[in-house]
Amino acid sequence: xxxxxxxxxxxxxxxxxxxxxxxxxxxxxxxxxxxxxxxxxxxxxxxxxxxxxxxxxxxxxxxxxxxxxxxxxxxxxxxxxxxxxxxxxxxxxxxxxxxxxxxxxxxxxxxxxxxxxxxxxxxxxxxxxxxxxxxxxxxxxxxxxxxxxxxxxxxxxxxxxxxxxxxxxxxxxxxxxxxxxxxxxxxxxxxxxxxxx
Numbered sequence: 001x002x003x004x005x006x007x008x009x010x011x012x013x014x015x016x017x018x019x020x021x022x023x024x025x026x027x028x029x030x031x032x033x034x035x036x037x038x039x040x041x042x043x044x045x046x047x048x049x050x051x052x053x054x055x056x057x058x059x060x061x062x063x064x065x066x067x068x069x070x071x072x073x074x075x076x077x078x079x080x081x082x083x084x085x086x087x088x089x090x091x092x093x094x095x096x097x098x099x100x101x102x103x104x105x106x107x108x109x110x111x112x113x114x115x116x117x118x119x120x121x122x123x124x125x126x127x128x129x130x131x132x133x134x135x136x137x138x139x140x141x142x143x144x145x146x147x148x149x150x151x152x153x154x155x156x157x158x159x160x161x162x163x164x165x166x167x168x169x170x171x172x173x174x175x176x177x178x179x180x181x182x183x184x185x186x187x188x189x190x191x192x193x194x195x196x197x
Contacts (some may be wrong), residue, residue, distance in 0.1 A: 032172065033172060034100070034101040034102060034103070034172055034173065034177065035099070035100070035101045035169040035172070035173065036098075036099070036100040036101070037098070037099045037100075037169070038096060038097070038098040038099075039096065039097050040094065040095065040096035040097075041094070041095050041096070042092065042093070042094050043092070043093045043094075044090070044091070044092050044093075045063065045064065045090075045091045045093075046064060046088055046089070046090050046091075046192075047061035047062060047063050047064070047088070047089050047091070048061065048062045048086065048087070048088055048089075049061060049083060049084065049085050049086060049087045049088075049089065050062045050068060050085065051070075051085060052080075052083055052084070052085060054080065054081060056072070057072050057073045057074070057075075057077075057080060058070060058071070058072055058073075059071060059072075059073050059080075059083070061089060076117075076119070077119075077126070077128075078119050078120055078121075078122060078126065078128075079120055079122065079123070079124065079125070079126040080126065082125065082126055082191070083126060083191060087191055087192065088191070088192040089189060089190070089191055089192075090189070090190045090191075090192060091187065091188070091189050092187070092188045093185070093186070093187050094184070094185065094186040094187075095183075095184070095185045095186075096182075096183070096184045096185075097181070097182070097183050097184075098180075098181070098182045098184075099179060099180070099181050099182075100179070100180045100182075101140075101169075101172075101173055101177050101178070101179055101180075102177065102178045102179075102180060103177060103178070104139075104176045104177060104178060105178075106178060107137045107178045107180050108137060109137045109138065109139060109154070109155040109178070110136075110137055110155040111134065111135070111136050111137075111154075111155070112134070112135045113132070113133070113134045113135075114131075114132070114133045115130075115131065115132045115133075116130070116131045117129070117130045117131075118130075125190070125191055126189075126190075126191040127188075127189060127190040127191060128188070128189050129186065129187065129188040129189070130186065130187050131184070131185070131186040131187075132184070132185050132186075133182065133183070133184045133185075134182070134183050135180060135181070135182045135183075136154065136180075136181045136182075137155070137178055137179070137180050137181075138152035138153060138154050138155075138178065138179045138181070139152065139153045139176065139177070139178055139179075140152060140153075140173065140174070140175055140176065140177045140178070140179060141153045141159060141175060142161075142175060143170060143173060143174075143175060145167065145170050147163070148163070148164045148167040148170055149161050149162060149163050149164060150162060150164060150170070150173070150179075152179055
């Protein structure tokens with residue numbers, strides 16, 4: 001599933017050199033509370049089917065800036081036979097990163113991953129969606145407010161030091177606190193039939 005999602009994401013970005021970024025959102029910590037920050041982005045791109053070979057499953061899409069990309073539609077793409085030259089493909093790519101600091105013991109250290117895929121049933125208009133979410137829980141082992149950085153230790157014992165974007169977020173953070181980082185990406189594709197001439 002990750003291979004499918006990353007492949008389609010590459011196609012979306014190849015077509016959207018100057019894509020419209022909508023809904024960029026940032027949330028910051030409230031005063032006196034442990035920091036909880038979220039940033040998200042939604043990119044929407046429409047491309048036109050320039051060429052399609054049903055036997056080899058090769059599809060060429062043309063983006064809004066005139067750039068093209070050719071790829072092989074895998075067997076998991078159902079209803080490819082309904083796709084015709086001139087049809088429009090609408091792709092929406094959502095990505096978010098959420099970081100939340102918790103008191104020691106409030107979260108279980110480690111990594112969890114969840115994935116889901118949905119697609120059109122046979123005979124329906126081609127469409128689909130893929131979602132992937134990874135959550136990593138670490139522990140703060142050091143804080144340097146002058147630099148400003150924190151050192152995080154994962155469940156595997158490895159540490160990494162990261163720069164803090166907003167030093168105010170260190171005001172209510174202590175060594176031993178846990179940092180829960182959740183990365184989510186989702187891609188939705190749908191086909192819009194070309195108008196009949």
